[in-house]
Amino acid sequence: MKESDPIQRASGILPAGTPAPNFALNSTPDQTVRLSELRSRPVILAFYPADWSPVCGDQLALYNEILPEFREYGAELVAVSVDGPWCHAAFARDRKLRFPLLSDFEPKGAVSRLYGAYRDEDGYSERALFVIDADGVIRWSYRSPVGVNPGADGILKALDSLGRRPEPAGVSA
């Protein structure tokens, strides 16, 4: 329950204050999402071990329910695992997920490694969360034990600290 800073530091995930490394990953077999395209709004980057495993399913199902809350901050949620795009497509359809699942598939785990969120011994991503501000800087990061659903309270607290941006790019002049 009291998983906190010591483990987070020891895990080597990129800490708050680090510019978020850019990436381009497939969200579907023929579509790519670039982190840089999401600038101007906060991004929630959720690495998770695998599609179909029950804990991830719960975590992503929870985030699916909380999307309206995330959107109140103008934030985009993207989830990343090493599963291939066809696997993601089937999983997202089955669970009715309304946010993109990105495939860190080839070279396997490359983006997860960039964020310090890859488990070499297992060959999949950590369960790690990053909140990136509109300028592309990581403002909060957290690594959860692989078997523990981290919930969303930490994400919301991090978004709180960014201040609300209900309408990204909505102000003219």
Next chain:
Amino acid sequence: MSDGHLTPPVSSADHAAGRDDASLTLVEYGDYECNYCGMAYPIVKAAQRALGDRLRFVFRNFPLAEAHPHARQAAQAAEAAAAQEKFWPMHDLLFEHQDALGDADLLRYAQTLALDVARIARELEAGTYAKRVRDDFRSGVRSGVNGTPTFFVNGERYDGSWADEEAFVGALRGASEVRVGE
């Protein structure tokens, strides 16, 4: 990050069964259409029987509406029943009939409980309690709920097992005997 503190704390706005001065307050965030919550339902009842006046039980709504199409409406039906002083009887009926939570079923349960059915039908139609249910859900997210059911014991998230009745009651009994000041 996830301190798992109940936010906001239990107040008179909550649905509570038991005495306000009970040494132990158990809060459940639950979903009437969730199988695991259905499994937890008799276990909570057993804990209430075993601990009697020492336990106050509070239920907050956490409908996973994307996964459970009837969950939100069922939660609103329980809130509508609460407005007629019948929250717990409706709560029980919903958990005892998890496979029949369609709109017609909800009104049938209202009838069984001799509630003002027309009023409930109107309130469900108007979404009178939608905000209340949504507020419960948000408070759960803020409190560190990470699935259903999630329990809080005296304001702290309970991460132990609840599926084993004896172990759960034992853990609660232990918590009820710890008095922090008076």
